[in-house]
Amino acid sequence: MQPQDMVQRPRPETPPSTPGAMVDVRGPRFSSAVTATVLAVALVVQGPVGIALVAVQVTVFAIAIAMGVARSPWGHLFRFVRARAGWGPPTELESATPPRFAQACGLLVAGTGLVLLVAGATTAGWVAVGIVLALATLLATSGLCVGCELWLLGARLVGGRA
């Protein structure tokens, strides 16, 4: 695959499980906006309802990693809203690898938060949820994927091939 082809001749959205899968660039940002909303509500409500909302988001992260970002519940919601709101076909496609990696980072931190909450370490658990809220807000509003940015730093620290 020629790298330039990805930019100049976007292919249709391919099944997310195939390597080199492409997704609508607006999808991951929409999904992170939904994620940020869910976690913001969870943080405000807290208690059993809040913890349940965190559990829902952790499940969404897990589905996105296992089945691809386009097949995650928020990915389906994005296409539903896109069709209803008449946003039209993708203006641009991007590789599904970075958003999927971002979901894995989200799962790691939010999953830790959920375990802490269930174990009774309430403050530490909500701090972890707050971190994911901040990262999801960054991706939704600025397109900055902090986890993706850390990839090279991590690879350099680990030293070998990542």
Place this chain on the structure above:
Amino acid sequence: MIERLVIVAAVVAVAVLAGRWWQARQGRVRATGAAADPQAGEVQALLFTTPTCRTCPHVRANLAAVTTAHPGFTWREVDAAVDLDTARDHRVLRAPTVVFHTPDGTEVARASGVVSATAIATAARLSTDEVCTAA
């Protein structure tokens, strides 16, 4: 409840501001080398990419656009997943990073994030007239 609402609003506000600050720094070319001012047509470039890089395709397209306008401008892509040592040698911490250098490998400038074709041409001391920015 009000207290939590304020905390959540503060977290979101800080994230939005941090994003704005980060966006403003994107693609700015900074002179890094103390090397003598390079001549037009002398500057080459290295593009550092990673598998998790969202904006690398844009920068790749912009570098290609400069080469289209100025066939003498050459650049090479370094995938850090394949060639981590080169990324380490150039002290590259994030992708996309474009390192501008002279033919002998002396670095003259670098830019991280989405660098426009115009900024690339300017850094390479080339005319920006015929360069159209793809992103």
